[in-house]
Amino acid sequence: MPGAPVPPILPPQDGYLSLDKGKFPASFAADVDAEKAAFMADSQVPWGVEALNGVISEPAWKTKPSWYLIATDDKMIPPPAQRFMAGRAASKVVEVAGSHSVYVSRPDAVASIISEAIGRPRK
Numbered sequence: 001m002p003g004a005p006v007p008p009i010l011p012p013q014d015g016y017l018s019l020d021k022g023k024f025p026a027s028f029a030a031d032v033d034a035e036k037a038a039f040m041a042d043s044q045v046p047w048g049v050e051a052l053n054g055v056i057s058e059p060a061w062k063t064k065p066s067w068y069l070i071a072t073d074d075k076m077i078p079p080p081a082q083r084f085m086a087g088r089a090a091s092k093v094v095e096v097a098g099s100h101s102v103y104v105s106r107p108d109a110v111a112s113i114i115s116e117a118i119g120r121p122r123k
Helices: 024-028 034-042 049-053 079-088 107-117
Strands: 067-071 092-096
Touching (some): 024 034, 067 079, 067 107
Parallel strands (some): 067 092
C-alpha cells in the first residue's frame, strides 16, 4: 500500500522473522506504556518465514460470521488494509483508536467485540 508505514521486520535468521527491538514500541505498541512495550519487544516470539507461504483452501469467513476490530493507529497493518480484509469477509466491524497491540492497550474493546461475537452481553 503506497505511503503505508513499513514494519521494522529484520532479515530472516534461521528461517524466522522478528521485529527490530528498538523500533518495536513505535511500530507495534505505540499506545502501550514504555516499560510494557520494552518487555513486549524483548519477549517477542519469532515467526516462521514459511508461514507467509501458507495456502488456505477454504477461508472460514466464507461460510461463518466474522467480526473485525480495526485498530485505527496500527503501524503494522494499515487501517485501509484492515478495512479491505474486513469488507472482503463481510465482517461486523468495530473501529477503535489503538496500535497493533490493541489487545494490551484496549482490552475493553477486545472483550466487547468477543462478547458480541459469541452473543453474550458483556458484564
